[in-house]
Amino acid sequence: MPLVVGILCGDAFPHVLSAWEYVAGFLLFLFIIGRYKHTGWVYGAAVYLFLGGTGCCLMSWQQGKRVFPFSGKPAVYRVCIREHPEERERSILCRVALLGEVEKDTVTGCPRNHLFLAYFPKDSATATLRRGDELLVSTRLVPPANNGNPDEFDYARYLRRKGYSGTAYVADGHWRKTGHDASRTVSQVALDYRAKVVGLYRSLGFEADELAVLSALTVGDKEELSDDIVETYSVSGASHVLALSGLHIGFLYALLLFVLRPLWRRWRRLKPLLLLLLVLFLVSFAFFTGLSSSVVRSVVMFSLLAFAGLQLEKPLTLNTLAATAFLMLLCKPVWLFDVGFQLSFSAVAAIVLVQPKLYALWKVDNRFLRYLWGLMTVSVAAQLGTAPLVIFYFSRFSTHFLLTNLWVIPMVSLVLYSAVFLLMLTPLPFVQHLFARVVEALVHVQNEVLRWIEHLPGAAVDDIWLDIWGVLLVYLFLGMAYYGFLRLTVRRVCFALLALLAV
CATH class of the missing domain: 1.10.287 (Helix Hairpins)
Structure with a gap:
């Protein structure tokens, strides 16, 4: 804290x-x-x-590091494209690194390696731009700015937190390619491998929404997602499954535990080595997803959880969660302001604190009903932990979240495990093409059921507005209610009701 x-x-x-x-x-x-x-x-x-x-x-x-001495005047700059250009509705967006300012054919001592968002007109020439291209551009660099509307999203601060010093618009004919830098960073190599996986899906016959959802679920590539499918997942309350994060890493973690646990139960001395192998597999998976921040966060958390399994005590506690957050914020403090970071840790904290109390309310003997009850309590606990943030950021609350999670979580696990098996079939192309139709059918069924939930009456409540103080008060009420639930007293109930009245 x-x-x-x-x-x-x-x-x-x-x-x-x-x-x-x-x-x-x-x-x-x-x-x-x-x-x-x-x-x-x-x-x-x-x-x-x-x-x-x-x-x-x-x-x-x-x-x-993001402070740049803007002159406010047009100039010629030497830049390098750091990521694959992104096609927008009316322009081509390139994330470029500033290499220097050019004056009389010489590069002056302009601050280097500042990142900028450069917008190019959409034409045949800009369509040939690739990552690593070095360009000379004539433009005016400007700092990030907001539109000045009341209560608008602070886009300027968002860009600075993402590491960008400013923006620029490069007019038609005001740029020239001068070379290409073929060297790649670790992150760029990871993104290339992610693109190869998506290309493999496309070659196996996946297309449209099935290709988009499968790419998002398995490697975190959301470029193919259409507005319709995004709205379907949002209204039904399943948006969290499209963002590759702790849920997906947790499924892989559970699969690996299922495979490796019998080995260390028979040979106890192998347990540290097998846990290290498990962590290496999770790291490899993070690499194939492009090393996105949400996946890295989840891999760090589950790696600590795996090594915590060497002790006899309960491994997943608030201390494990706090240690993960502490180490990650030391490495990159700006992650604190990432929406995914906040949602991930609030969800896990709520599950650790609230879910065991809810689960203990009903003792179920039937194995299937016990599984459903456990899934329901996990969904309710995670929703309690994330609902204030979801309302704050997206002004929406999905009322059918419980029905959605009862469907989508088992389906996502099935799709994810099937996709892993599909990739393992790469040496057998004929069998892989046949099994691809099975995976495609699973994704199609998942999407169709979510579309049905989307059109149920009252599927979502929109236009709910909370400011940051409202969010803090809601969490204060939830905290006091949980505190009173542990030991019901008049004083604790009064504190919880006062927090609710403040909300």
């Missing part, structure tokens, strides 16, 4: 602490914990202040 508070302060007030000030604070911290290690509150206060300062410095330093 102090690290999170520090990151928030660093985002709101960047460049507060310099590196030398942070070093001085670190030395003071070492002195305090050495001098007052037996004084609990002094030691605790020093740790909290140090972690808060660390978060503030990390965030302000990261934001400081």
